[in-house]
Amino acid sequence: xxxxxxxxxxxxxxxxxxxxxxxxxxxxxxxxxxxxxxxxxxxxxxxxxxxxxxxxxxxxxxxxxxxxxxxxxxxxxxxxxxxxxxxxxxxxxxxxxxxxxxxxxxxxxxxxxxxxxxxxxxxxxxxxxxxxxxxxxxxxxxxxxxxxxxxxxxxxxxxxxxxxxxxxxxxxxxxxxxxxxxxxxxxxxxxxxxxxxxxxxxxxxxxxxxxxxxxxxxxxxxxxxxxxxxxxxxxxxxxxxxxxxxxxxxxxxxxxxxxxxxxxxxxxxxxxxxxxxxxxxxxxxxxxxxxxxxxxxxxxxxxxxxxxxxxxxxxxxxxxxxxxxxxxxxxxxxxxxxxxxxxxxxxxxxxxxxxxxxxxxxxxxxxxxxxxxxxxxxxxxxxxxxx
Numbered sequence: 115x116x117x118x119x120x121x122x123x124x125x126x127x128x129x130x131x132x133x134x135x136x137x138x139x140x141x142x143x144x145x146x147x148x149x150x151x152x153x154x155x156x157x158x159x160x161x162x163x164x165x166x167x168x169x170x171x172x173x174x175x176x177x178x179x180x181x182x183x184x185x186x187x188x189x190x191x192x193x194x195x196x197x198x199x200x201x202x203x204x205x206x207x208x209x210x211x212x213x214x215x216x217x218x219x220x221x222x223x224x225x226x227x228x229x230x231x232x233x234x235x236x237x238x239x240x241x242x243x244x245x246x247x248x249x250x251x252x253x254x255x256x257x258x259x260x261x262x263x264x265x266x267x268x269x270x271x272x273x274x275x276x277x278x279x280x281x282x283x284x285x286x287x288x289x290x291x292x293x294x295x296x297x298x299x300x301x302x303x304x305x306x307x308x309x310x311x312x313x314x315x316x317x318x319x320x321x322x323x324x325x326x327x328x329x330x331x332x333x334x335x336x337x338x339x340x341x342x343x344x345x346x347x348x349x350x351x352x353x354x355x356x357x358x359x360x361x362x363x364x365x366x367x368x369x370x371x372x373x374x375x376x377x378x379x380x381x382x383x384x385x386x387x388x389x390x391x392x393x394x395x396x397x398x399x400x401x402x403x404x405x406x407x408x409x410x411x412x413x414x415x416x417x418x419x420x421x422x423x424x425x426x427x428x429x430x431x432x433x434x435x436x437x438x439x440x441x442x443x444x445x446x447x448x449x450x451x452x453x454x455x456x457x458x459x460x461x462x463x464x465x466x467x468x469x470x471x472x473x474x475x476x477x478x479x480x481x482x483x484x485x486x487x488x489x490x491x492x493x494x495x496x497x498x499x500x501x
Contacts, residue, residue: 156303158261160223161275164308167219169256169279169293172245179215180246182208225306234431235340236333237308243320243329252323253282254316256293268352271306273297279316283323291316296390298348307348309341311390318476331473332435334395335449338482341391343430343453343467345414353387356380397480409482413490426497427456428490445473445480453490457497465490 167173186208202209216238221229232238244250257278264272277293291314300306321330341347360380388410393401404410413428430453438446453465465488474480 153302154263157263157271157273157299160299160303160305161261161273161297161308162259164220164223164297164305165259165275165277165293165295166256168239168241169254169277171242171252171254173239173242175215176239176242177246179208179211183212184246223303223305224308225300225304228300228306228308231344231429231431235433236336240333241316241320249284251284252320255280255282269349271299272349273299279314281316281319283319289319291319309391312394321476327476328437330477331437331445331447334473334477334479335435335447335471336433338392338395338471338479339433339449339451339467340430342411342413343428343451345426345428347411347414349387350411350414353380353384357384395477395479396482397474397478400474400480400482412484413487413494415494425458426494429454429456447471447473453488455490455493457493463493464488465493 183202186206187202190203204210213233216233217229220232220238224232241254245252257280259275259277261273261275264270264274266272274296275294279291279293280288281291282288292312293310293314293316294312295308295310297305297309298307317330317333321327357380360378385405388405389401392404392410396404408415430451433449433451435447435449438444438448440446448468448470450466450468453467454462455465456462466486467484467488467490468486469482469484471479471483472481
């Protein structure tokens with residue numbers, strides 16, 4: 115009798131343990147789901163906040179500060195001999211006010227390294243062009259912001275976004291533009307990379323209405339330079355790693371590597387990345403040569419034959435784009451920029467790059483030539499050869 119009661123008690127204990135295990139497993143799973151959902155929500159909220167700030171025009175505080183900066187620049191210009199070059203003093207009250215506004219508007223949503231690039235690369239308030247001028251009174255209102263997390267399990271930090279912008283020009287005429295872009299959320303609620311890939315003709319419309327095709331063209335050249343000389347690009351790294359793996363598989367099974375690779379999902383993913391990164395800014399005939407002539411991601415090539423130990427980095431700053439003064443070639447633009455190159459050992463070197471671009475149509479490059487890279491490519495080759 116005693117043994118029978120003992121067996122029943124043991125069975126009861128076993129069943130209870132199973133129920134408890136199942137209960138806690140379900141509870142833990144639900145908690146994990148809540149954490150994942152919370153992370154995604156915070157990331158989407160960060161992207162929405164940046165899109166709203168950038169595409170809501172006018173910003174009265176920005177206009178007031180920009181007017182103060184313009185006034186300060188005029189005062190400095192008048193105090194110097196005619197033709198003297200100068201810049202805005204970084205320790206001036208006007209410039210500090212601008213930095214504080216950028217910090218308040220964008221700082222909570224960006225990683226420190228990404229935030230530090232916003233002003234030097236003209237990404238902060240890039241759609242608020244000339245709004246401080248009395249004769250410029252266009253408005254923009256953003257709506258229907260859709261932020262979706264990447265379905266690719268290998269890039270869960272990538273988010274794509276689409277938004278509708280109603281643009282009202284100085285005469286009150288309204289046009290609609292669809293904005294598309296992507297963001298990489300390196301930490302929860304913190305953007306490590308932010309890129310608007312397609313503005314649906316918005317920049318062209320602003321330039322057309324406010325007489326600044328030159329500004330639009332300069333922005334196009336800047337964007338291409340930023341894409342080319344900001345290394346590493348995590349999405350590019352992932353795609354190259356997949357291509358290397360696919361190449362190894364094909365090499366083992368067939369000598370016709372090139373033909374087979376072109377139809378593979380890995381190669382199509384690379385073509386899609388090139389299209390999203392460069393397609394908006396090039397004429398079709400110029401874009402068609404980017405891959406075949408190895409122009410796309412030219413300075414990312416050190417990651418080909420992907421090696422986890424290859425972790426050099428490049429950061430571009432002080433981008434200067436100037437329209438040709440030759441009246442017979444107004445579509446020609448010269449550019450210079452500084453690139454800080456950090457090798458695997460953490461040693462930093464500076465390189466001045468120079469080149470030119472022909473803007474065959476507003477915002478569309480027909481020819482892009484890098485004339486000098488200040489020894490940058492040689493430095494990459496030297497460091498890579500020493501690894």
